[in-house]
Structures are given as structure tokens and as C-alpha cells.
Amino acid sequence: MTIDDKILKEAIDLMALKGYKGATTKTIAENAQVSEMTLFRHFGNKKKILEAAIDRYYYSFQMKELFEQKIQWQLGKDLLLIAQTYHIIMKKNKNVIKIAIQEGKNVKGLLDHVNKHPRQLKELLVKYFEEMRKKNLIIESNYELQAMNFLYMCYGHFISRSFVSGDIITKTPEDEIIKGSVMIFVEYLTPE
Numbered sequence: 251m252t253i254d255d256k257i258l259k260e261a262i263d264l265m266a267l268k269g270y271k272g273a274t275t276k277t278i279a280e281n282a283q284v285s286e287m288t289l290f291r292h293f294g295n296k297k298k299i300l301e302a303a304i305d306r307y308y309y310s311f312q313m314k315e316l317f318e319q320k321i322q323w324q325l326g327k328d329l330l331l332i333a334q335t336y337h338i339i340m341k342k343n344k345n346v347i348k349i350a351i352q353e354g355k356n357v358k359g360l361l362d363h364v365n366k367h368p369r370q371l372k373e374l375l376v377k378y379f380e381e382m383r384k385k386n387l388i389i390e391s392n393y394e395l396q397a398m399n400f401l402y403m404c405y406g407h408f409i410s411r412s413f414v415s416g417d418i419i420t421k422t423p424e425d426e427i428i429k430g431s432v433m434i435f436v437e438y439l440t441p442e
Contacts, residue, residue: 256282258303266345270353307343308367329432388439
């Protein structure tokens with residue numbers, strides 16, 4: 251694990267536990283077993299540490315790679331892969347999401363920084379839907395609307411299961427919910 255990785259991991263863990271203000275650079279450095287000077291040399295300040303963590307651990311790079319390398323141009327398989335990958339990444343980075351939700355309005359510019367990732371994923375989905383339409387594999391539709399509905403479905407499921415005890419609402423296994431949600435899009439977008 252690199253020094254940057256150690257600092258980012260400790261910063262995220264501390265900020266998720268104590269909040270942005272409660273996680274001091276001194277404590278982050280101590281937990282990462284580096285000097286505070288090393289922390290500042292690598293990142294400059296606490297806000298830049300948080301921004302670097304968001305960029306490293308959020309999903310846009312991995313999702314871009316998925317769209318470039320794993321798309322099969324089969325709507326059901328592709329959307330299922332996208333949804334499953336989204337959930338794997340979001341669960342792995344739950345603390346980053348928690349910080350973004352808790353601190354988004356408190357840390358100047360944080361929401362703009364966080365929101366670039368869902369915007370990028372929305373654009374990837376829109377381009378995918380447009381290409382699927384060019385291949386006559388889906389119906390004409392408002393693809394930005396479809397992309398946003400898909401993202402809200404995935405995000406809502408993640409938030410429900412991660413932060414508000416969604417398993418109390420339903421005992422339906424997560425994989426069944428994801429598959430069922432994807433099928434709604436497939437049924438709607440598939441030509442008759």
C-alpha cells in the first residue's frame with residue numbers, strides 16, 4: 251500500500267466516523283503512520299485529501315472501463331452488468347458515500363466534486379442507449395431520462411440497503427431486486 255493509499259484510507263475512515271471537521275490532519279497522519287508534513291506534501295490540505303479519495307474510490311473510472319471493454323450490446327446482460335458493478339463499487343466505497351451525504355453542504359465545492367461522477371455515468375449510459383438505438387436494438391426514447399431513471403433506481407437501492415435498513419422493508423435478496431429492476435428497463439426499451 252502506497253503512502254497516498256494509507257493517507258486516503260485513514261482519512262475516509264476517520265471522516266466517516268468523526269465527520270469532516272472532527273478528523274484532523276494530525277490524527278489522519280498518525281493513523282496512516284506518516285508525519286503531518288508528509289500528508290501536506292502529498293495532498294496540500296484536508297479538503298484535497300477528501301477530493302482525492304472521492305476521485306480514487308468513486309466509480310467513474312471503473313464504469314468507464316466497463317463501458318469500453320465489457321459491453322456486449324445485449325440490453326439485459328449489459329444493464330445487469332452495469333447495475334451489479336455499480337452496487338459492488340458503491341458498497342466497497344460506502345464510507346466515501348457517507349461522507350459525501352453528510353458533508354456535502356458543509357464543505358465548499360464538495361457536492362460539485364462528488365456529482366461529476368454520476369454525471370459521467372449518466373453520459374456513458376446515454377451514449378450506450380443512443381448506440382443501441384442506432385443498432386435498432388432498443389426503441390426511440392428520451393435516453394437521458396432512461397439513464398437517470400436507471401441511476402436513481404440503483405442509487406435508491408444502495409441507499410436503502412446501506413443507510414436506512416432497507417432489509418427491514420423487504421427480505422427479497424438484493425440480486426433478485428437488481429435483476430427485476432433491470433428487467434423493467436429491458437421490457438420497456440426492447441422493440442416488439
